[in-house]
Amino acid sequence: MSLHLSNVILHQLSKNDQDELMVNYRSESLVNDSSTENLVAELHRVFHSKAGKGFGCFQSDSEFQIWLNELQRGELNFYDFSQKCAVRLKEELAKYPFADEGILVFAEYQSLATDYLFVGILPLNQSLKVTEGLDISATDYLDINKMDIAARIDLSVYEADKESNRYLSYIKGRVGRKVADFFLDFLQAEVGLDSKQQNQVLMQALDDFCTDAKLEKQEVNEYKKQVYEYCNGQIKAGEEVEIRELSGELPPSPSGASFLEFTQEQGYGLEESFPADRGLVRKLTKYVGAGGGLNVSFDSLLLGERIFYDPETDTLTIKGTPPNLRDQLTRNR
Incomplete structure (x- = not known):
């Protein structure tokens, strides 16, 4: 993957003894090397592959947008930008029941001639490792595939068309967690392209x-x-x-x-x-539905040929069942 990394920094979100959310700031940006490039490349890949992302744009009074503009004009360095955003993110995140601990990532990079700014919270999980002495010890790792609190700004689109309604994208997250609401509040953004x-x-x-x-x-x-x-x-x-x-x-x-x-x-x-x-x-080529312990999926070409639906009785008739299904049905009569 062709990726050019400009800046990346990590801060840590943790809770103190009073269960209050705190930010442990890193003292400086990370060095741009193969490890940090691989990290950002993986963040880009996982974010890109997430289904059901939301799109939006900044509100006119967005502080995040003001800081971003200052960053792009060179009036604010990347480290100070990340600190300002981390403070605001902590304040917003503390309002929600899913105020998780984790590693806060800010990354500015280019992929396929497009500039991006990534902001996300990565889950920090524990696993086991084998030491050189063949002992077992605990180790922490970033569970990037499980991230569901993240946003990415297409800086190229943002620079070219600030009236666009889709330069900002974010992971909507699991149902009930209101992750989308949180990130829109943090960025002071509004829903754009649906x-x-x-x-x-x-x-x-x-x-x-x-x-x-x-x-x-x-x-x-x-x-x-x-x-x-x-x-x-x-x-x-x-x-x-x-x-x-x-x-x-x-x-x-x-x-x-x-x-x-x-x-x-x-x-x-x-x-x-x-x-x-x-x-x-x-659904262009298949009929798909599930509920009440029933899961049905078949090619749309089969409707009216081998599969028939009667709307009056809400009955689906199948002529010619798959061999493996027929075998199960025959053995369990």
């Missing part, structure tokens, strides 16, 4: 496009398969869905209108690009 809503609108626009074109079932399935393959390819490549590019992959309607022209004429309000939602994209 990528899941954009994906839902894309799916609706595709359904409407197929209906408007009066396509046969087989043609509809082929359209959806092409959209699935494009979106899935973008997910694997770490790229976003580009509506113009997607439209170029699809054949026009019988009237000659492209998918892009259709979405623009009908006013769907789709952004030019946005991250694909893996769960919604999957």
Whole structure:
């Protein structure tokens, strides 16, 4: 991975005897070497792979934004920037029940010609190690894969377009922890691009496009398969869905209108690009549902062929079960 590291520093969040959250400040930034580059590269990879991220932008009175601007103008050094932010983060985090201990990371770096600022809290866990004398001792390690309190600012987009609603991204975290609320409060930011809503609108626009074109079932399935393959390819490549590019992959309607022209004429309000939602994209070629001890998933092509649904009785009929399922059912009659 091509990554150029500019600055990185760690501070530690811990609780004192009164269970109050404290910050143990490192005295200076870390040296830029292979270890710190590997750390930031792993942070970048894990953050990028996290599903369901939120997007936003700074409020006009954001202190974090003021400090960031001062940092970029050279009026504030990276160490002082990290200290100011750490104080603010501690004050905000103390308001929430998930005020965890951990390692606070600030990193400024460039990856694939894009500049980023990363802020996150990494869980610090214990494990065992074998010493040179073959003894067993405890050791602490950073559980990067488990991080769910982190945000990243695309500095390149921020510099080019401060009116953008998506230069800031953050991990939404586990349900019930309100991690998203915390990070928005800490950064004094507001929700911007809703990528899941954009994906839902894309799916609706595709359904409407197929209906408007009066396509046969087989043609509809082929359209959806092409959209699935494009979106899935973008997910694997770490790229976003580009509506113009997607439209170029699809054949026009019988009237000659492209998918892009259709979405623009009908006013769907789709952004030019946005991250694909893996769960919604999957439903382009599959019917998926779970509940009440039942988990059902099948290719959409099978509906009306081997699988039939009666909405009046809410009954799903399957003709021809998978061999391994049939074997289990036969043995346990």
